[in-house]
Amino acid sequence: MRTEHKQRYERMVDDLRQKKLKLTPQRLAILRLFCADESHPTAQDLYARLRTTFPTMSFATVYNTLDALALAGLSSTLNLGGESRASRFDPNTDPHHHAVCDACGSITDIPVATPAPAASSRDAHALDSAAPGFSVRAVERVYRGLCAACRKKRLLS
Amino acid sequence: MRTEHKQRYERMVDDLRQKKLKLTPQRLAILRLFCADESHPTAQDLYARLRTTFPTMSFATVYNTLDALALAGLSSTLNLGGESRASRFDPNTDPHHHAVCDACGSITDIPVATPAPAASSRDAHALDSAAPGFSVRAVERVYRGLCAACRKKRLLS
């Protein structure tokens, strides 16, 4: 786990270096926080935590850095609606789905189960019938429901 | 097709009546536009078209009406990111997925292919391993890529 985060961090730093982008202390701090964060934080979340060590940090810097990572394919941006309309940022580049809790908004990564060929061929057919000529680049799946903790709370009340 | 839209409209009107909500001319106009619109319009889209017949229509009215429908389960709200961050509204209550064009932002409904039991059991297992105790209410799937028209344009340039 810890090593996985470290690898993420190193891939991110390497990418900035390769692209001749500057390794500013602000950027490195953002990367360090972000690559170890499984909670799919908002820009606000990161900003708030960064301000404790960089009192002058600006929102633009957070967004700029996250944009650079997304452009490099080292992170992605999730728009899942719900209470807050804020984007959630995801440093996990392995193929995965998301389980989103209706009550608390928590997001959990779900590794993809390699699909049965029969199922995927049926899906491909449905897609081609409804949207002929559409070329798929990526498929996203979101499970909506209640996480274990919120389900428990709901049963009590 | 036409009858399908009419049925949607009637379900919407019936629901408002049952809930003792008032059938104002503004609401009826919104329903008429919306239930026949396959383009997954934004609130802006609807507002702009409604203003031609209701020059005094307010945004709040559009949002209020769409909220009422969503609450009744007669429509849903899509947050798909992309260029504009505006929500897209969907009057189709049949189970379906969405194909979203990266270039033009168009959204196409894809009816669900009934999944192979083997595949869905594998998915359930992956979900339960990664998010134990999560109770699923709904599953959303989004295909990202290029629609036929945008793919064609891209090949030419």
Add this chain to the structure above:
DNA sequence: ATTGCGTTTAGAACGATTCTAATTACAGTT
């Protein structure tokens, strides 16, 4: 040490949505 250009900063601007307080008008009652 110098210097060029990418970065950061604070704050303004922006787009989408929600809220507010005052006005209007539906629909049930007489």
Add this chain to the structure above:
DNA sequence: AACTGTAATTAGAATCGTTCTAAACGCAAT
């Protein structure tokens, strides 16, 4: 058909998340 309670509409302000701006700054190549 007039009356009335209450929900709905309106214009505009407020809010939230995000992007832009122009000036100051500082990394890294020389």
